[in-house]
Amino acid sequence: MSHPHSQRTPALDEGDLAALLASLIKDLRFGAVEITVHEGRVVQVERKEKYRFEKR
Structure with missing residues (x-):
C-alpha cells in the first residue's frame, strides 16, 4: 500500500536524473536536495525549501 502523498514516476536514466x-537546484536559495539510494539506484529525490525573513 502506498502513502497517499507519495508520487511514483518511471525510472530515470543518468541524463534525466x-x-x-x-532544475531542483537552479532556483533554490535556501534549502536542501536529498537523494535516496537503494542498492546503487536512485529511488527518491526530495527538495526542501526554507524561507528566510529579515529581522525587524
Missing part, C-alpha cells in the same frame, strides 16, 4: 537535479 542530472537534468532533474539541475
